[in-house]
Amino acid sequence: MLGRVNHIAIAVPDLEAASTTYRDTLGARVSAPQALPEHGVTVVFVELANTKVELLEPLGEGSPIAAFLEKNPAGGMHHICYEVADIAEAAESLKAAGARVLGDGKPKIGAHRKPVLFLHPKDFFGTLVELEEV
Numbered sequence: 001m002l003g004r005v006n007h008i009a010i011a012v013p014d015l016e017a018a019s020t021t022y023r024d025t026l027g028a029r030v031s032a033p034q035a036l037p038e039h040g041v042t043v044v045f046v047e048l049a050n051t052k053v054e055l056l057e058p059l060g061e062g063s064p065i066a067a068f069l070e071k072n073p074a075g076g077m078h079h080i081c082y083e084v085a086d087i088a089e090a091a092e093s094l095k096a097a098g099a100r101v102l103g104d105g106k107p108k109i110g111a112h113r114k115p116v117l118f119l120h121p122k123d124f125f126g127t128l129v130e131l132e133e134v
Ligand SMILES: CC[C@H](C(=O)O)C(=O)SCCNC(=O)CCNC(=O)[C@H](O)C(C)(C)COP(=O)(O)OP(=O)(O)OC[C@H]1O[C@@H](n2cnc3c(N)ncnc32)[C@H](O)[C@@H]1OP(=O)(O)O
Pocket: 009, 036, 039, 041, 043, 054, 056, 064, 065, 067, 068, 077, 078, 079, 081, 102, 103, 109, 110, 111, 112, 116, 118, 120, 121, 122, 126, 127, 128, 130
């Protein structure tokens, strides 16, 4: 089922400051910010040789990462995104295995304009898992 790691996500309290740190202190290539109101976040991607780091901050009321940042005010590792070839098939087999697919269980379009799903962290060893169909 799983392909490559598409990105590792870090929730941050201040996206501009985090982008500057990655760009200036770590010398990384950082994309322009992308507001994703339907997901309640603004993101940038740090382009790496073998994967990406997604830096994300809350956007608007009811952001799904607000509670996470209350618990981790300095920020922290938020999720890992694996690539899958067929997200509908993956969702069905995960549900059949008893895993919780978050939201209404239907894929949404993510930051890369591809269908994505999220799996509950409690089912995957305290790690929020995102699947992206590529
Ligand atoms: C899709 C656009 C973009 C992309 O890459 O394309 C993105 O990645 S957007 C990313 C932001 N969107 C999401 O995260 C959507 C999925 N997330 C959720 O539905 C919620 O965040 C959820 C359900 C994972 C947690 O919601 P909330 O924090 O409000 O609930 P609880 O406080 O009750 O948390 C339950 C339990 O889980 C622990 N938790 C929460 N978040 C994480 C996390 N990121 N990693 C690990 N564990 C997490 C939380 O501490 C609670 O544990 P407990 O022991 O019960 O205290």
